[in-house]
Amino acid sequence: MSHCQSCGACCATFRVSFHIEEVDDVSGGRVPAGLVESVAGQLACIRGTATAPRRCVALRGRIGEAVSCAIYEFRPDACREFAPLAAVGRGDEACNEARRRHQLPPLGSA
Numbered sequence: 001m002s003h004c005q006s007c008g009a010c011c012a013t014f015r016v017s018f019h020i021e022e023v024d025d026v027s028g029g030r031v032p033a034g035l036v037e038s039v040a041g042q043l044a045c046i047r048g049t050a051t052a053p054r055r056c057v058a059l060r061g062r063i064g065e066a067v068s069c070a071i072y073e074f075r076p077d078a079c080r081e082f083a084p085l086a087a088v089g090r091g092d093e094a095c096n097e098a099r100r101r102h103q104l105p106p107l108g109s110a
């Protein structure tokens with residue numbers, strides 16, 4: 001099982017923002033518009049991540065135990081590109097910062 005499936009800390013730590021072209025009400029976008037809010041200009045974010053306490057509305061489960069993403073196939077690039085080796089147990093600075101904020105131990109360095 002992926003390390004991320006027993007974590008989810010990053011989904012409840014940082015603002016998950018992206019260009020509005022990723023939203024599915026725009027041609028070619030895929031992120032469900034109902035889960036998105038505007039930030040400013042061409043920038044949007046996933047609901048629940050704009051202000052603290054942050055928790056993405058698409059995050060299911062308990063952080064640090066068992067989690068899943070309700071829009072996994074349609075998640076924004078920011079999620080796809082975040083800590084790409086964390087799933088196999090190799091975290092980076094941002095991943096481990098998120099884990100630290102949720103009282104989880106760091107993953108091995110990337």
Ligand code: SF4
Nearest residue numbers: 004007008010086095
């Ligand atoms: S990328 Fe890091 S912080 Fe995010 S779910 Fe995976 S292990 Fe947790």
Ligand code: SF4
Nearest residue numbers: 011056058059069079
């Ligand atoms: S869209 Fe999915 S992967 Fe991205 S922050 Fe939300 S729950 Fe996490």
